[in-house]
Amino acid sequence: MNRANLIRQLTDQFHLLTAKDIELSVRAILDEMACCLAKGGRIEIRGFGSFGLNYRPPRKGRNPKSGASVMIPAKYAPHFRAGKELRERVDIS
Secondary structure: OOOOHHHHHHHOOOOOOOOHHHHHHHHHHHHHHHHHHHHHOEEEOOOOOOEEEEOOOOOEEOOOOOOOEEEEEEEEEEEEEOOHHHHHHHHHO
């Protein structure tokens, strides 16, 4: 599912709201989540999961085209961990 599909499904489910209102709401939520992570924060949504940052230390890599060694700088990467309720709902076994 992408952002457009999410907006379309919410519009179909909530007839009292316009598509523009739902689009602004979805955009505001996602923008606020991105800003929180950019500031080094953590996001926890009960029953869904949590978003945080994982530190990746600098390391030596290789350029696949030339084979030359290159240093890859340290960085923070976003990380999602599913909550217990989401894991149970997704488990199809």
